[in-house]
Amino acid sequence: MAELDTRARDLRFSPLEAVSHRLVAASATDSVSATELPFTTQIGLRGDASDAAFVKAVKAAIGLAPPSEACTVAVKGDNRILWLGPDEWLVVAPDDVEGALLAKLEKGLAKLGAVAIDLTGNRTVIELSGPSARAVLEKGCYHDMHPRAFPVGRVVGTLIAHTQLFLERASDNPETFRLYVRSSFARHMAEWLMDAMAEFNESN
Amino acid sequence: MLLIDCPYCGERPEIEFSYGGEAHIARPENPGALSDKEWADFLFMRGNQKGAFRERWIHTQGCRRWFNVLRDTTSHEIYAVYKIGAPKPPAPGEKPVAAKKPAAKKPAALKKGAGK
Amino acid sequence: MLEKGWIGGGNTGRNTTIVRSNYLFDESAHLYEKSLQLFEQLSQELNYNVMMSQRGVMNLAHNLHDVRESKRRVFANKLNGVDAEWLEPEEVKAFCPIIDISPDARYPVMGATLQKRAGVARHDAVAWGFARGADARGVDIIQNCEVTGLRIDNGRIVGVETTKGFIGAKKVGSVAAGHTSVICGMAGFRVPLTSHPLQALVSEPIKPIHPCVVMSNAVHVYVSQSDKGELVIGAGIDAYNSYAQRGSFHIIEGQMGALRELFPIFSRLRMMRSWGGIVDTTPDASCIMSKTPVENFFINCGWGTGGFKATPGSGWAFAYTIAKGEPHPLNAAFTLDRFTTGALVDEHGAAGVAH
Numbered sequence: 065m066a067e068l069d070t071r072a073r074d075l076r077f078s079p080l081e082a083v084s085h086r087l088v089a090a091s092a093t094d095s096v097s098a099t100e101l102p103f104t105t106q107i108g109l110r111g112d113a114s115d116a117a118f119v120k121a122v123k124a125a126i127g128l129a130p131p132s133e134a135c136t137v138a139v140k141g142d143n144r145i146l147w148l149g150p151d152e153w154l155v156v157a158p159d160d161v162e163g164a165l166l167a168k169l170e171k172g173l174a175k176l177g178a179v180a181i182d183l184t185g186n187r188t189v190i191e192l193s194g195p196s197a198r199a200v201l202e203k204g205c206y207h208d209m210h211p212r213a214f215p216v217g218r219v220v221g222t223l224i225a226h227t228q229l230f231l232e233r234a235s236d237n238p239e240t241f242r243l244y245v246r247s248s249f250a251r252h253m254a255e256w257l258m259d260a261m262a263e264f265n266e267s268n
Numbered sequence: 269m270l271l272i273d274c275p276y277c278g279e280r281p282e283i284e285f286s287y288g289g290e291a292h293i294a295r296p297e298n299p300g301a302l303s304d305k306e307w308a309d310f311l312f313m314r315g316n317q318k319g320a321f322r323e324r325w326i327h328t329q330g331c332r333r334w335f336n337v338l339r340d341t342t343s344h345e346i347y348a349v350y351k352i353g354a355p356k357p358p359a360p361g362e363k364p365v366a367a368k369k370p371a372a373k374k375p376a377a378l379k380k381g382a383g384k
Numbered sequence: 385m386l387e388k389g390w391i392g393g394g395n396t397g398r399n400t401t402i403v404r405s406n407y408l409f410d411e412s413a414h415l416y417e418k419s420l421q422l423f424e425q426l427s428q429e430l431n432y433n434v435m436m437s438q439r440g441v442m443n444l445a446h447n448l449h450d451v452r453e454s455k456r457r458v459f460a461n462k463l464n465g466v467d468a469e470w471l472e473p474e475e476v477k478a479f480c481p482i483i484d485i486s487p488d489a490r491y492p493v494m495g496a497t498l499q500k501r502a503g504v505a506r507h508d509a510v511a512w513g514f515a516r517g518a519d520a521r522g523v524d525i526i527q528n529c530e531v532t533g534l535r536i537d538n539g540r541i542v543g544v545e546t547t548k549g550f551i552g553a554k555k556v557g558s559v560a561a562g563h564t565s566v567i568c569g570m571a572g573f574r575v576p577l578t579s580h581p582l583q584a585l586v587s588e589p590i591k592p593i594h595p596c597v598v599m600s601n602a603v604h605v606y607v608s609q610s611d612k613g614e615l616v617i618g619a620g621i622d623a624y625n626s627y628a629q630r631g632s633f634h635i636i637e638g639q640m641g642a643l644r645e646l647f648p649i650f651s652r653l654r655m656m657r658s659w660g661g662i663v664d665t666t667p668d669a670s671c672i673m674s675k676t677p678v679e680n681f682f683i684n685c686g687w688g689t690g691g692f693k694a695t696p697g698s699g700w701a702f703a704y705t706i707a708k709g710e711p712h713p714l715n716a717a718f719t720l721d722r723f724t725t726g727a728l729v730d731e732h733g734a735a736g737v738a739h
Contacts, residue, residue: 134276134277134278134331135277135278148331148332149276149330149331149332149333150276150331150333152331152332206280206281206283206284207280207281220277220330221277221284221327221329221330221331221332222280222284222329222330223283223284223329228329269632269633269634270624270632282632282634283634286623287623287624289578289625290578290625304724304725304726305724307724308576308723308724309574311667311723312576312667312723313574313575313576313723314565314574314575314576314577314578315565315574316565316574316575316577316578316579316625317565317625318563318565318566318579318627321625323624323625339624341579341625341626341627341628342626342627342628343628344626344628
């Protein structure tokens with residue numbers, strides 16, 4: 065089993081693997097850089113945040129309670145829980161833990177009116193970072209990304225370049241956004257980003 | 269473009285939403301018991317009000333939740349946004365359904381998201 | 385004839401002037417073909433140049449489903465005596481050289497239906513030609529006269545209340561487009577209509593470059609060039625109900641994207657004016673020309689996004705309906721009853737606009 069897992073890992077490729085070198089070329093650390101965070105574990109959660117048993121079970125499995133405030137992210141170490149809707153969250157964790165995490169969650173939620181489902185591979189994550197990151201995103205997004213309206217720890221479901229995504233402001237130093245994009249739209253998003261980034265990379 | 273105040277996520281541009289037409293049309297409990305005329309009335313006939321109009325929207329690109337909007341179809345002004353199942357806020361000039369619900373006030377449980 | 389504003393100030397003056405009759409079902413094809421035939425002789429009949437230009441309308445197909453449905457429509461049209469032909473991509477290019485038919489386009493052109501007798505007519509000329517013709521035949525046209533109520537006695541209409549006072553009438557016909565629900569509300573019954581904004585726009589004028597009318601459901605735009613040189617461009621309705629004669633900007637953005645997709649040559653063209661009309665859409669994208677629950681009160685509505693092309697035929701059949709108190713065979717299928725009987729005439733494909 066373990067051997068098979070290793071071989072599967074060797075064979076797999078992420079949605080943006082084919083353009084990763086172009087993302088590097090399009091990036092400039094002093095203005096804006098884009099990189100894919102491939103293969104993150106992603107688990108969809110549905111439940112009632114006012115149900116203490118649900119919160120407790122999630123906390124026990126992930127070390128984090130699902131945030132009850134709309135459009136916020138709970139972060140602890142490498143794990144995060146994104147608020148997607150009033151009874152819906154996305155757990156994001158490092159590569160290769162989905163089996164163990166899911167088993168823990170399923171066990172904890174078994175007797176509750178709640179569900180955890182493996183959504184790993186549904187979306188890939190693009191991290192956009194640097195002082196010009198916001199200017200790049202603002203070219204194709206109606207959402208107000210000023211820190212006053214969209215501080216660190218916020219996540220919104222919105223559209224960039226006609227493509228649905230969850231957009232998280234992950235850090236302010238340097239300004240860093242995470243774009244959770246559906247795999248089949250990732251290439252389009254990457255192409256659009258590289259085009260939008262071009263003016264900020266003077267070596268181009 | 270409309271700015272719609274999602275009762276869960278806050279004010280967002282119209283492109284994040286999809287339209288669901290007239291609100292508060294209850295599906296008949298027992299369609300088989302209806303006459304053809306009653307069924308047509310449920311399925312096809314619409315108020316299509318000019319002025320204050322109760323309609324459904326879904327925040328498709330965001331939290332994916334349905335909710336109701338009270339909007340003026342002549343000015344596009346949004347008078348109120350309220351969750352499915354919440355009491356209907358009165359339209360301007362309309363008597364409140366329950367006296368404790370003044371116009372334009374949103375349900376107390378409303379949580380504001382980004383932008384607020 | 386009572387008009388709330390002025391003649392030609394509503395949807396007649398706001399549409400994209402396309403005239404065609406290539407509808408799928410027999411009922412629609414007969415009605416629109418009658419209309420097209422009347423259009424062909426309208427300038428002579430009215431002694432007023434309506435600038436009818438039968439330059440041909442192409443409906444593009446961008447995928448295999450489009451191709452199958454389009455060919456089906458060509459065959460159906462031919463069986464109904466409506467001229468129609470199928471064009472392969474090269475023939476599309478020959479008919480309209482500025483179209484991009486490259487196979488690597490996001491939505492490649494895989495062919496088109498062509499109705500050569502179809503084309504455009506000057507919308508406000510049609511309105512004024514009809515107004516002058518009606519006036520000459522003794523019709524009183526009262527503008528700035530809004531209907532504010534219907535006087536109904538024992539289930540029978542006896543006249544209309546207006547901003548200029550009561551006007552008695554033995555029979556009343558309502559042709560109120562987007563406001564039909566409001567008028568029918570005065571009569572106490574509901575209709576299966578929702579009113580939406582439909583936006584259109586024109587570009588700056590340029591020399592003649594676009595020889596026909598091109599419509600595409602898949603990328604969703606339709607465009608012709610007016611005699612003034614402006615491109616006249618339309619697309620789909622705004623999703624929400626509205627009586628406001630304006631819509632949202634992202635609809636226009638989509639429309640421009642579609643235009644650029646089909647015609648890269650227009651990518652630097654500037655747009656000059658945009659506007660909106662209120663269209664009354666039905667669940668089956670077909671009109672309603674019908675008696676109503678109120679005796680001697682008739683409605684002609686539900687033309688949605690495509691009423692202009694039907695103007696003469698619709699008027700012709702509606703006049704018959706009012707005079708005889710019964711629909712003509714041409715509009716017999718388009719009753720209000722069909723929403724109860726289920727005999728819908730689903731023309732969403734041929735109506736060519738998503739709603």
